[in-house]
Amino acid sequence: MITRDIGAFVSRARTLAHDFGPPTARGAFLVAPDGFRLAAESARDNRYMAEHDGFDAARASDEHRALHRALAQVVPTICFPGDPDAPDGLxxxxxFATGQGRYIVGRMRHAVRQREAARADIRAFFGGVLDYAEIDLSDQVHPCELTGALVIDRARGIGWCGLSERCDDIGAQLMHEAFGLRATLLFDLAPGEYHTNVVLAVLAGRAALVCPRGFADPAVVDALVSLYAPHAILLSEAEHAAFAGNAIALSHQVAWMSEGAGAALSPATRQALADADFEVRTVPLTAIEAAGGSLRCCVGELF
Incomplete structure (x- = not known):
C-alpha cells in the first residue's frame, strides 16, 4: 500500500507485526566533508543552511572524525573520502541506502548532488564487497532523496514520505517499491521544510520524535502519535530548530543526535526518551549543521 489516505494507512499499519526486518542497522557508512562549503544550489530550498561565512571546513572535518569514532563504539562504521566537487557529500x-540484500541509489534534485550518485567506489563497495543487488533510481527524472525524504520504520516495513521539491509522488512510489515496504504514507511537508528526516525520527521501531510544525497536515502528526504511543514524543519549536528531530538509533538503547540538539531537549523530552529505554548520546556538530543537516543526515545505514 502507498497512499495519501491517513485512515487507511493507520488501519493497515496496525495489522503489521514487527517482523519486517531488524529495527536497527548492522553497520553505518559516512562520507568525509572534503570540500566543505556552501552549495548554492542546495541552499535554494534548504532554509537551515548558513551563509558563506558560516562554513568552517577544518572544524567540520574535526567534528566528522569525532562522529565516526563515536558511532564506531556502537556499530561497525566506515567512512568514504569526500569529493571536493560535491560539497553536500557528507x-x-x-x-545511497540499503535494504534486504540490495542497495538503492537515489535521484537528487540538484545537479551539485547528482554527481554523488555516480561514485564508482561507493557503488563497488555495495555491489562488489557486500554483494548487494543494485536498484538505480538516479537516471530517471523524479526526485527521490531516499532516507532524507522517506523515514522508514524498519521493524514494521512502513514508510513516512514527505513530499517537497526533493521528492515527488512518483519518486515516492519508486522508493516504496525499491525498499519493498508494506505501507507508505504520502503527505506534504510544511512550507520551508525540505526533508522528512529533519522533522521526524523513528527510533528502533518503538518510538518517534515528531516536530509538529514540519507537517502541512496536523492529521499526520495525529497518525504518528496513534501508532507510536506511548512513545510518540512531540518536540517544541526550539527543539525542532536545534535539529532534535534529526536523530537516529543504531542500536536498541541509544538515540544519537547533535550536541546542540541534545542541549535543546526539555526535561520532559529527556524523560520521554528514557521511558522508551533510550539513552541520549550526542556529538558536537555545530560546523556541520551550517550545511543544513545534522547527525542523522550524515549517517548511511547498512542493513
Missing part, C-alpha cells in the same frame, strides 16, 4: 543517506 550527507550520503540521501543518495
Amino acid at each position: 550527507f550520503p543517506n540521501n543518495v
Whole structure:
C-alpha cells in the first residue's frame, strides 16, 4: 500500500507485526566533508543552511572524525573520502541506502548532488564487497532523496514520505517499491521544510520524535502519535530548530543526535526518551549543521 489516505494507512499499519526486518542497522557508512562549503544550489530550498561565512571546513572535518569514532563504539562504521566537487557529500543517506540484500541509489534534485550518485567506489563497495543487488533510481527524472525524504520504520516495513521539491509522488512510489515496504504514507511537508528526516525520527521501531510544525497536515502528526504511543514524543519549536528531530538509533538503547540538539531537549523530552529505554548520546556538530543537516543526515545505514 502507498497512499495519501491517513485512515487507511493507520488501519493497515496496525495489522503489521514487527517482523519486517531488524529495527536497527548492522553497520553505518559516512562520507568525509572534503570540500566543505556552501552549495548554492542546495541552499535554494534548504532554509537551515548558513551563509558563506558560516562554513568552517577544518572544524567540520574535526567534528566528522569525532562522529565516526563515536558511532564506531556502537556499530561497525566506515567512512568514504569526500569529493571536493560535491560539497553536500557528507550527507550520503540521501543518495545511497540499503535494504534486504540490495542497495538503492537515489535521484537528487540538484545537479551539485547528482554527481554523488555516480561514485564508482561507493557503488563497488555495495555491489562488489557486500554483494548487494543494485536498484538505480538516479537516471530517471523524479526526485527521490531516499532516507532524507522517506523515514522508514524498519521493524514494521512502513514508510513516512514527505513530499517537497526533493521528492515527488512518483519518486515516492519508486522508493516504496525499491525498499519493498508494506505501507507508505504520502503527505506534504510544511512550507520551508525540505526533508522528512529533519522533522521526524523513528527510533528502533518503538518510538518517534515528531516536530509538529514540519507537517502541512496536523492529521499526520495525529497518525504518528496513534501508532507510536506511548512513545510518540512531540518536540517544541526550539527543539525542532536545534535539529532534535534529526536523530537516529543504531542500536536498541541509544538515540544519537547533535550536541546542540541534545542541549535543546526539555526535561520532559529527556524523560520521554528514557521511558522508551533510550539513552541520549550526542556529538558536537555545530560546523556541520551550517550545511543544513545534522547527525542523522550524515549517517548511511547498512542493513
